[in-house]
Amino acid sequence: MSSSLRSPRRARTLPRFGTPRTPSRLTLGPAVGMVAARIGTPFMPWQQYVADVALEIDPDTGRLAYSKFGLTVPRQSGKTTLVLAKAVHRGMATEFFGRRQKIVYTAQTREKAREKWEEDFATVLEENRYFGPKIKVQKRNGSEHIRFPNSTRFGIESNTEKAGHGGTIDEAYIDEAFAQQDRRLEQAFRPAMITRVNKQLGVLSTAGWLGESPYLEEEVAAGRLAVAKGRTTGRCYFEWSSPEDEDPYDPETWYGCMPALGYTQTEEAIRAELDDMGLIDFSRAFLNRWVRKDAVPEWSIITRTAWEEREVEPIRPDGPVIFAVASAWPDAQETAIVVLGSIDGQFVGQVIEHKAGAMWAVDALSALTKANPNLGVVVDRGGPAGRLIAPLIDADVPLIEIGMQETARAFGLFLSEVAGDNPRFCHFGQPELTRAVATANKRPLGDGFTWSRKEATDTSPVEAMTIALYQYLALARLNAPTTSVYESRGMVEL
Helix, strand or coil, X not given: CCCCCCCCCCCCCCCCEECCCXXXXXXXXXXXXXXXXXXXXXXXXXXXXXXXXXXXXXXXXXXXXXXXXXXXXXXXXXXXXXXXXXXXXXXXXXXXXXXXXXXXXXXXXXXXXXXXXXXHHHHHHHCCCCCHXXXXXXXXXXXXXXXXXXXXXXXXXXXXXXXXXXXXXXXXXXXXXXXXXXXXXXXXXXXXXXXXXXXXXXEEECCCECCCCHHHHHHHHHHHHHHHCCCCCEEEXXXXXXXXXXXXXCHHHHHHHCXXXXXXXXXXXXXXXXXXXXXXXXXXXXXXXXXXXXXXXCCCCCCHHHHHHCECCCCCCEEEEEEEEEECCCCCXXXXXXXXXXXXXXXXXXXXXXXXXXXXXXXXXXXXXXXXXXXXXXXXXXXXXXXXXHHHHHCCCCEEEECXXXXXXHHHHHHHHHHCCCCCEEECCCHHHHHHHHHCCEEXXXXXXXXXXXXXXXXXXXXXXXXXXXXXXXXXXXCCCCCCCCXXXXXXXX
């Protein structure tokens, strides 16, 4: 285990969809695992599981039980290591497979296949002290291949309908299958494999974009069906992915669908990917979910049902109110001012104004706070609305600045007060606030989370409401005016 891994926790071995092992059959899987260890990349449990099943031997024929295997896993899970170990095993296991086997590898393009073959296959074997002296590597463009002692050849093919023409193929890999638009590559391989005794075709990939990867979508559907029907010959299938209803930010979700987590991946690394990529790209790449490339995720933090249950008719709060201001990233293109108060033990929030720009909020807040008793205006100093702090001070607006730790606490509090066991937050169903809640996502912040500012959506209304609720609870116990009336500035009054 890498010294950088701080926790002994491991991802689950079994896939979400997977052909089960048939214990009564012999398998070449352990031998492939030994090859992987000699290469210097010992199999993780998930890789060994796939090898054990995919290389089962049918006792009635003495041949491989499966001529095709499908595999979809999140990125950086180790499928390249699996391919290399399987290919090397076929190149060395002369007694079972025979001499002069032909193994081919394809990817999105021939250039990508060449890059992967040279860096992750040829160079790794050349530098290996056990296999290096036993192989010969040809890197001349157009005839790239690794030659094994029994004359087995492991090379690359273009991803066109002419692939495989001119000879036989024993083992073929269609890697990054999400890039294939149709079945022409597989149809090109099949005639070259039809006479081979222990042929095997592997279709490997991470999930594709929904509606843009027709070949892989068909393969996933066929694989899941084979698993559901309990097929134990012909096709086997393995898929590690997260169901749509699981929280994409929860490490429990990650450990359920990322089979390399805890082995070659860490929680810290996965969190960094989520923060950097945004939810849509992360969902496809690391949760292995099928999503639309241009999708804006909706209701992933607070469910539509929970939000709609908190909607009330416009009412006026009793006691003090608090204002808050927040702006959208990256350039404060939109800014929202909200107000929050309480009535009968419930917290009532309303968006006062929401529009483009930011500096307009200085005059608006100055007028609101001078005309109406209040607890002040809350601003996240680390957010884009932080630029308003100096001009608000100059305008004598009573400010309450909060920092990173308070912002993270505010996020958790807001979720609890909207969708917890005893929610107390209420809203009026205003479109701008509802839209922000529906499309907002979260990102790590210190030991907690806050609203994500990297998605293509404006979260300023819900960000402002979140910090308003947090600070209201912190200040509500102070001596404050028993009533508070404020201008609605064109919105429904509380």
